[in-house]
Amino acid sequence: MNTISIILFIVGAAFDLFGCIGLLRLPDVYNKLQSATKSVTLGTCSILLGLFIHYGFTAVGLKALIAIPILFFTSTVAAHALVRGSYLFGVKLWDKSVIDDYKKVVQISTEGKEVEK
């Protein structure tokens, strides 16, 4: 059991590290957010799972287990809000981005508001 939890800790730390490297290397806000918020999934969740396996069904272990769904909801909402906010604020996509379907919708909705005024 101990070895499994240690392996999970190492995997988690490694993926958190990859997330940080991605945060530095990737080009624009959106791609940086991809890596910043997502290292949580395998990184932090596997650290928490390792904690659970280490402590078993005790108060600490179960709290670590409950933290996973809470992280699932909070970090996704944060990522979503940051992406949407920065897009509507006018932060541009990277030059080499391939496709942008969202642009049309935003333009239509903002034009519609102007007409209403």
Add this chain to the structure above:
Amino acid sequence: MRYLTLFIIMFLLWMLITLNLALSNIIVGLVAALITALVFGSQFKLNWKKFYNPLRYIWLLIYIIVFVWECIKANFDVAFRVLSPKMPIKPGIVKVRTKLKTSFARVILANSITMTPGTITVDVIDDDLFIHWIYVSSKDSKIYTKKIIGRFEKLLKRIFE
């Protein structure tokens, strides 16, 4: 019945978080759950009958397994893109149409997409999800719809609808 469902959920959550079977703790939990259920019961818009169907929990377990597997795959994929010197990324925002109808199922779908590395849900307008994707592998909407939400959607339909 709606109030009772919320009460049961809150009480279970309380017991899981505190994990203490002393009588005083249980009484505090009951009172706290009762107050929460009375105050927020009217805001509890989910269909309570769905909570008592055991089949949905089995599908939920299957969904968690599928989701974790997809996550691990995507995590390695993104880690590879970040670490390789050339950085093979092709970012873009794509539009994906979902068949899910209830808002709770859509929330879980959008959260699952955001939680899977490489994709973030930017916005949900009507039936369309706008997804920022770190590597847009094809421009055919059918192919990428299947790739991003295909597996999740079927299971979520069974769980929540």
